[in-house]
Amino acid sequence: MLDKTALDRLIAILGDDPDDLADLLETFQEEGPMLVATMEQAAARQDGDTLRRTAHSLKSSARDVGAEVLADTCATIEAMLRAGEAPDGVLIERVCTEWTVIDAALRTEIRRLKG
């Protein structure tokens, strides 16, 4: 679920320290649900600006850790909002589902790094 190439590049910039990478993944694991929740709330009250910016932020972090599918979904939402279209509820739901998958993958990866 997490792209190996992306994780290798990330650990390289962090100085090849597995602990640092684990810290980073934990940070993302904490920050992710907040971003997802913000997106849901923004979609519910049709706050396009917050939704776009949060999608952009989640996309950026997702790409950093190699969560490509989640990043692509966020990119689609961001692009639609930039083009002036409102993303439908299905896309937002997909973000939630994909986060659950990434969350599990993050847990596995963190355990492996700390193991």
Place this chain on the structure above:
Amino acid sequence: MDVKGRVLVVDDNRTSRLIAGKALEQIGCAWEEAVDGVTALSLLEESEFDLVLLDIEMPGMDGLEVMRRLRANAQHRDLPVLIVSGHDGEMDLVAQAIQLGAEDFLSKPFDPTLFKARVQSCIEKRKLRQVELDYLNEICRLTEAAQVMEAGKFHPAALQLDSVAARPDALGRLASIFMEMAHQVYDREIGLRNKIRTLKGGALLLAQGTLWGLVLPLSVLIYRDNELTLGVAFWTNIIAGLICCAWALGTGKSLRVTKAEMGFLLQWALIFGLSSIVLFEAAGRVTGIALSIVMALQAFAVFAIAALKRIEAPSLRRFAGLGIGLIGVLALLLVRDPEAGVNNWVWILVAMLVPLLYGMIDILLAVKHPPTLNPVVSSGLVLVLSGVLILPIALVQGHWFTVGPNMATTDMLIALAGFCIGVCTVLYILLIAMAGAVFASQSAYAITVAGIAWSVLLLGEALTVWTMMTLVTIVVGLVLVGPKREAGNIEVEFHRRARA
């Protein structure tokens, strides 16, 4: 090699901040984080950074606005900024940021080599620029110092070139040579000024002393004819005062004074009145020479009071002078010339009150004489005032007599003494203003010499070897006390050479 520097990471995304921060730590940089534009700007105000890593998409104030504010602020105009751009499709915003003055951009995910190269290059450029700015700044300081000197008045310490002169490079060398020359010019000018002051002061001092010295044998002569000393004091002071007032009015000065000035004049008049009574009382009981020598005490009294009140700087040398002078005066009490009925040591002691009172007046004038008050006006008023203060005592004591209209010898002598006192008082105030109370009080030295000379001439007194020796001792003491030192913070003129 590590990059030493302090970087501010501005990003609303915690994961992104952490990645950038860890990457910075890897290459040896210290870092701080800001979650938005406003926090970033306030952190930049609080402390120094070498570089900013800036995200563009942020809630509230975005990266572009942060860029604009930084470039509009003189303090942060040169601070390098690297834009952190996302993985896709932000190039138009990055281009805008670069147009606003961002150094370059870092695209995510970071490539370790490129990341280090860009951060390092920015920080090095920043440090080089800082060195350049410091250099330019110090050149400015040096140029300003040169302008200050060229403009005229200057004081070497106020040129503030010490930090520039401390530089180990060519600029430092130039600044230290410049400072050295400024100091030399300054010292020469100050030396010259002191010489001129001493010369002018000396001339004034001799003139004042010679005239005042004449008053001493005159007092003795007056006493021989007229023992109504209070009346004599009244008339001499009134005549002296009227001469000064006439002089002031003749030169277009107003005799009007304020209430505060009146208080000062009253103090002065009281001390002066008392001194003139004592002078005329003592004059008949001691010789003119003894009276003249006693007058030297004035210089020591002034120095002692000035040193006690910290008006002028005391030194060991000056105190030694004071000591030697006092030995000379005490010796006078022992070796007093034997003359029938005069020079009783009690009366010599009484006569010593006169120079002590004069010393008090010196200090009063040096400290309190209002610079706005014309010296001729103040002298005139004080002399008249002291006469008026003496008048009731003279009447009660039966010392009243009239002067003129058919001027007898005594009347002439009283008028002459009055004239001398009036002129001397004015000269004395001018002398204090120019050279300070301690220097001015050395007119006592001139008074003593002149008094002795006038006494020999007018009274036919003789100077014995012993009296001569006490005189020499006193003179040595006076030389050691010396004139007032000029304050250290005076500016001097710098004269440019005329161009050929």
